Amino acid sequence: MFGAEVSGVAEVVQAYGWFLENAWIIPIIPAVAFFLIIFFGKKLPMKGSELGILSMLATLFFSAMAGWQWIDAVNSAPAGSAMAPVIKSWTWWTTGGFDFTIGQHMDGLSLTVLIVVAFISTLVQIYSVEYLHGDRRYTHFFAALTLFSAGMMNMVIADNMLQLILGWEIMGLCSFMLIGHWWEDGANSRAALKAFFTTRTGDVGLLVGTSVLFFAANDWTQKTLGVSGFSIRGVSAWALSGDPSSAAITVAAVALFIACIGKSGQFPLHTWLPDAMAGPTPVSSLLHSSTMVVAGVFLVARLYPVFWEGLNITGSSFNLIVVIGGITILIAAALAFVQNDIKKVLAYSTVSQLGYMMMGLGAGAWLPAVFHIFTHAFFKACLFLAAGSISHSASHHSFDMKKDMGGLRKFMPITFTTWIISTLALCGVFPLSGFFSKDEIIDNVGHNGYTLFMVIGLIGAFMTAAYMTRATYLTFFGTPRGASAGEHHDDDHATDHAHGDHAHDVHATHDAHGAHDSHDSHDAHASHGPRESGPLITIPLIILATLAIGAGFLNATPFGAGWENMKKWVEPSGAVISTTGIEEAHGGAGASRIVYLSPQAEEGAYSSPCGKETPKDGICYAPSISHAKFKWSKGALSLAIVFAGMLVSWFMSVQVFERKNRALAGLTKRNKLLGAGHSFLVNKYYLDHLYEKVIVRAIAHPIARGAYRFNQKVLDGIVNGTGISVRNTSRWVYRNVDQKVVDGAVNGSGAAAQGAGSALRPIQSGKVSQYGALLFGAAAIGALVLVIINT
Amino acid sequence: MLLNQFLFLGAVLFCIGVYGVITRRNAVMVLMSIELILNAVNINLIAFALRNGSVDGHVFALYVIAIAAAEVGVGLAMVLLVYRNRRSIALDELAEMKG
Numbered sequence: 100m101f102g103a104e105v106s107g108v109a110e111v112v113q114a115y116g117w118f119l120e121n122a123w124i125i126p127i128i129p130a131v132a133f134f135l136i137i138f139f140g141k142k143l144p145m146k147g148s149e150l151g152i153l154s155m156l157a158t159l160f161f162s163a164m165a166g167w168q169w170i171d172a173v174n175s176a177p178a179g180s181a182m183a184p185v186i187k188s189w190t191w192w193t194t195g196g197f198d199f200t201i202g203q204h205m206d207g208l209s210l211t212v213l214i215v216v217a218f219i220s221t222l223v224q225i226y227s228v229e230y231l232h233g234d235r236r237y238t239h240f241f242a243a244l245t246l247f248s249a250g251m252m253n254m255v256i257a258d259n260m261l262q263l264i265l266g267w268e269i270m271g272l273c274s275f276m277l278i279g280h281w282w283e284d285g286a287n288s289r290a291a292l293k294a295f296f297t298t299r300t301g302d303v304g305l306l307v308g309t310s311v312l313f314f315a316a317n318d319w320t321q322k323t324l325g326v327s328g329f330s331i332r333g334v335s336a337w338a339l340s341g342d343p344s345s346a347a348i349t350v351a352a353v354a355l356f357i358a359c360i361g362k363s364g365q366f367p368l369h370t371w372l373p374d375a376m377a378g379p380t381p382v383s384s385l386l387h388s389s390t391m392v393v394a395g396v397f398l399v400a401r402l403y404p405v406f407w408e409g410l411n412i413t414g415s416s417f418n419l420i421v422v423i424g425g426i427t428i429l430i431a432a433a434l435a436f437v438q439n440d441i442k443k444v445l446a447y448s449t450v451s452q453l454g455y456m457m458m459g460l461g462a463g464a465w466l467p468a469v470f471h472i473f474t475h476a477f478f479k480a481c482l483f484l485a486a487g488s489i490s491h492s493a494s495h496h497s498f499d500m501k502k503d504m505g506g507l508r509k510f511m512p513i514t515f516t517t518w519i520i521s522t523l524a525l526c527g528v529f530p531l532s533g534f535f536s537k538d539e540i541i542d543n544v545g546h547n548g549y550t551l552f553m554v555i556g557l558i559g560a561f562m563t564a565a566y567m568t569r570a571t572y573l574t575f576f577g578t579p580r581g582a583s584a585g586e587h588h589d590d591d592h593a594t595d596h597a598h599g600d601h602a603h604d605v606h607a608t609h610d611a612h613g614a615h616d617s618h619d620s621h622d623a624h625a626s627h628g629p630r631e632s633g634p635l636i637t638i639p640l641i642i643l644a645t646l647a648i649g650a651g652f653l654n655a656t657p658f659g660a661g662w663e664n665m666k667k668w669v670e671p672s673g674a675v676i677s678t679t680g681i682e683e684a685h686g687g688a689g690a691s692r693i694v695y696l697s698p699q700a701e702e703g704a705y706s707s708p709c710g711k712e713t714p715k716d717g718i719c720y721a722p723s724i725s726h727a728k729f730k731w732s733k734g735a736l737s738l739a740i741v742f743a744g745m746l747v748s749w750f751m752s753v754q755v756f757e758r759k760n761r762a763l764a765g766l767t768k769r770n771k772l773l774g775a776g777h778s779f780l781v782n783k784y785y786l787d788h789l790y791e792k793v794i795v796r797a798i799a800h801p802i803a804r805g806a807y808r809f810n811q812k813v814l815d816g817i818v819n820g821t822g823i824s825v826r827n828t829s830r831w832v833y834r835n836v837d838q839k840v841v842d843g844a845v846n847g848s849g850a851a852a853q854g855a856g857s858a859l860r861p862i863q864s865g866k867v868s869q870y871g872a873l874l875f876g877a878a879a880i881g882a883l884v885l886v887i888i889n890t
Numbered sequence: 891m892l893l894n895q896f897l898f899l900g901a902v903l904f905c906i907g908v909y910g911v912i913t914r915r916n917a918v919m920v921l922m923s924i925e926l927i928l929n930a931v932n933i934n935l936i937a938f939a940l941r942n943g944s945v946d947g948h949v950f951a952l953y954v955i956a957i958a959a960a961e962v963g964v965g966l967a968m969v970l971l972v973y974r975n976r977r978s979i980a981l982d983e984l985a986e987m988k989g
Contacts (some may be wrong), residue, residue, distance in 0.1 A: 865988030867920070867981050871911045 116168030129249035204258035207669030227636035247273035290377035297371035301361015308354035309571025338404035341713030363395025379486030389476035418463030425452030432562035462670035463541035471536035478521040481643035493629030500573040503581035532651030546727030564744030673723025896937035905931035
């Protein structure tokens with residue numbers, strides 16, 4: 100059907116880097132390391148952490164080399180051509196004549212996320228060596244971290260949906276293990292369960308969506324591309340081919356997006372993410388800021404054509420993804436204002452930033468959203484690790500900003516500096532990385548006709564600046580309070596809120612649980628005052644802060660097209676591609692070449708039909724997306740909004756927290772309306788109540804009650820009836836069969852055996868030679884009988 | 891083929907072995923007689939293997955030799971224990987197995 104001659108097709112086949120071809124090795128390294136740590140970790144000098152760090156360094160090296168080779172290939176591609184992703188697949192298993200494959204699908208998107216995951220994982224593992232030093236499940240912690248990275252990497256490089264689900268579920272399992280790392284405390288294990296069940300709720304959507312896609316797409320992909328309906332490349336092409344019915348693709352897109360809502364903490368399933376801060380801080384930094392929660396965003400970006408067509412992104416100013424993203428930005432940012440726990444502020448900030456990514460994807464700003472994944476990973480990981488550094492060295496494992504922090508900028512200069520840099524990057528202040536990605540999202544959302552959501556994005560930027568200023572003020576400025584003021588530890592014991600007992604309390608309520616044991620030695624001789632953390636903690640902070648400054652320049656749109664490297668390297672070409680050469684691009688295990696596929700039409704603003712109409716002589720793999728042109732007037736507006744947010748929040752913080760201004764402090768207690776709003780926020784919009792008290796009770800309790808009634812009435816009736824009839828039968832059997840027949844037989848055979856025994860007793864003389872004679876005699880008689888019978 | 895001669899040799903050995911097992915009082919001699927029986931079997935196995943031109947009999951014979959070695963090991967250990975307990979290995983004095 101695509102046999103028509105396409106003019107201007109120039110194929111350039113080029114040999115191609117080893118690391119890029121063999122990127123499938125990357126997830127295998129940490130997977131192997133996981134088993135090694137589990138089996139041998141405890142016997143090693145560093146309790147298995149060295150294996151985890153080594154495997155992470157290896158994956159970082161492999162993925163960086165693969166990324167470099169990809170960039171090299173893109174840079175040397177002839178003008179006007181598009182890069183085909185490096186796809187390899189092998190048969191995983193075969194059933195019913197159908198091959199399930201496993202393989203790799205390497206392109207700009209997967210390499211970007213892969214490098215981010217490897218990089219953050221490496222730093223977090225190094226950081227954990229000190230942070231969890233002396234923890235009781237130290238080895239298992241590193242094993243779970245390593246397996247988590249393996250799962251994420253497997254998901255990122257997956258060439259088909261089943262492999263993606265495999266990685267997705269490994270991550271779900273590992274997040275459960277890591278959030279509940281200190282499970283002795285009931286709150287932690289509850290948080291772990293909540294995270295697991297909430298994301299599982301969404302995962303149902305993933306299974307449904309994948310199945311729908313498979314059954315809808317398989318015929319087309321088998322016929323046209325020779326790949327199954329699970330193949331990501333195949334499904335992407337199918338979605339833009341004009342073949343799918345609008346109902347099927349819409350159902351698939353909505354179902355898949357539900358999975359992304361669960362995993363990426365979008366409204367209304369965001370409630371698990373802040374609770375998941377119960378895990379150790381490195382876990383929060385790795386899982387819940389920069390990698391795992393990005394999985395949902397990654398899935399949308401990966402299967403973008405499905406969402407593009409299914410939710411009609413281009414043709415409207417309103418769709419499911421953009422609405423959910425917009426709501427998430429606002430509600431999460433609002434919740435961040437009422438948190439006293441520094442990690443919860445960061446958690447809601449993460450939820451809100453994920454909202455930006457989703458909103459960007461929903462409004463057709465694919466590249467800015469992916470770029471925001473990239474930049475956000477660095478500064479958010481840095482913020483979390485800085486929070487961990489504070490609790491580790493200054494506030495005695497407390498995360499309460501109001502009780503145990505304040506004035507820390509003098510004591511922790513490195514932590515303070517890195518925090519400020521990352522905060523500015525998160526707020527989107529000009530030369531830092533957040534500006535280039537977040538501003539691009541807002542700009543492109545407006546450019547693509549989603550004006551309302553552009554306004555929401557700007558309001559979100561204002562709120563982000565304000566709540567981060569509040570958190571910064573409470574933590575680093577003002578007067579030191581509680582533990583940070585050097586208050587003795589035991590003073591806190593009266594208050595229920597304290598971090599656990601120093602010496603032996605198993606049920607510590609706060610973060611550093613097992614880590615306590617090691618801190619006793621610190622605290623025994625050192626003063627209780629705050630101090631800077633050790634180099635294993637500060638060096639990752641410095642590296643991340645440097646990237647928070649610099650990462651944005653990879654796609655610095657304000658400086659002109661020459662700076663838009665991310666666009667060049669990562670964005671898939673939205674051009675119609677002829678079907679010749681596809682075989683090579685989809686080559687099997689032996690394929691070691693890359694095929695540049697010349698696009699049919701010149702790429703430019705909406706000159707390609709991809710994503711808008713059915714391609715005629717070829718296939719589209721990605722919608723053609725136009726980019727907003729950067730204007731300093733728009734940039735200045737959003738910067739002004741950010742600075743306004745900071746100033747307002749600073750003024751309010753000084754007035755409320757330091758001067759205790761009568762007019763402002765305690766306003767929520769005096770004014771009923773504000774008070775109601777405050778408690779509405781403190782109770783997280785009552786969503787937890789809704790889920791646990793209403794929905795779970797409404798659904799689970801009647802089922803439980805019905806099951807109980809069924810159990811009592813029906814099952815018990817059956818069981819009791821059976822029991823009674825069995826009892827009657829058995830009484831009859833006892834009297835007649837058992838007593839008479841069976842006992843008679845048993846007694847009779849007993850008597851017979853006794854008689855035979857006493858008759859044969861003389862033979863048992865105890866003389867071995869007699870036994871031998873009997874044996875041979877019997878054998879001889881047997882042989883004789885045999886001979887007689889056979890002749 | 892000298893099959894009959896081999897079988898005859900085997901039968902003689904077997905009978906000597908059986909005679910030794912039944913009549914000898916010394917436990918070591920009984921063990922040696924059992925070895926004779928086993929070797930008689932080996933001769934039979936190999937004789938038939940040669941006749942049939944098959945390697946199975948040889949393999950069986952090798953197995954028998956290996957098992958005979960194990961059996962002698964166990965037997966001698968038992969004899970040694972008996973000797974330690976009773977200062978004698980005369981079998982007719984052992985009547986503890988009397989039922």
